[in-house]
Amino acid sequence: MNDIKVAIIMGSESDAEEMKPASDILNELKIKNETRVISAHRTPDRLREYIKDSEKNGVKVFIAGAGMAAALPGVIAAYTLLPVLGVPIESKSLKGIDSLLSIVQMPPGIPVGTLAIGSPGSKNAGLLAAAILAIEDKDLTDRLKDFRKKQSEKVRKDPL
Ligand code: RP5
Numbered sequence: 001m002n003d004i005k006v007a008i009i010m011g012s013e014s015d016a017e018e019m020k021p022a023s024d025i026l027n028e029l030k031i032k033n034e035t036r037v038i039s040a041h042r043t044p045d046r047l048r049e050y051i052k053d054s055e056k057n058g059v060k061v062f063i064a065g066a067g068m069a070a071a072l073p074g075v076i077a078a079y080t081l082l083p084v085l086g087v088p089i090e091s092k093s094l095k096g097i098d099s100l101l102s103i104v105q106m107p108p109g110i111p112v113g114t115l116a117i118g119s120p121g122s123k124n125a126g127l128l129a130a131a132i133l134a135i136e137d138k139d140l141t142d143r144l145k146d147f148r149k150k151q152s153e154k155v156r157k158d159p160l
Helices: 013-029 045-054 074-079 095-102 118-135 138-156
Strands: 004-009 033-036 061-066 084-087
Touching: 004 013, 004 045, 004 074, 004 118, 013 033, 013 061, 013 084, 013 118, 013 138, 045 074, 061 074, 061 095, 061 118, 074 095, 074 138, 084 118, 118 138
Parallel strands: 004 033, 004 061, 061 084
Antiparallel strands: none
C-alpha cells in the first residue's frame, strides 16, 4: 500500500499538458495521485503490470488520457473492475473527435466514463474521481463542497 488513490495514465508524453488539470485538481483536494506514461499500443505489457500493481497497492480510480485511436482507457477497463475515466486528447489532425469516438464507443460489458476533449475533460475527470472517493469519505465531501462554493463565488453577476 502506498496511499495512492487515483492513478493517472496517459498514452504519450505529448498528452502531459492536457492531462495536468487532473492532477492539479486532485492535489488541490488533497487526494494522493500519481501520473504515468504507458501506451496501450506501444507498451502493452507495462500497462498490464501497472494495473495489477496499482490494484494491489489500493488505487481506487483510474484516469486515462489518450489520443488518436485512443485504446488506453478501454484496455485498462478490460483489466480491472475499478472505475475508469477516459479523457480524449485533442489530436492535431481531427481535433480530438477521433479520440472521443474511440473512447466513448466501448462495447457493452466494459464501461469507460468518458469526459470532454482535452483540458476541460481532464479537470472533470479529477473532480469525478474525487466525487467517487467522497462517497465514503466525509472530509473529502466537505472539501468538494468548499470547492463548489468558491467556484460559485467567482462567477460575477455583472460582466461589466
Ligand atoms: C496516443 O497517440 C497518445 O495518447 C497520443 O495522444 C497519440 C500520439 O502520440 P505521440 O506520437 O505524440 O507519442 O497513443
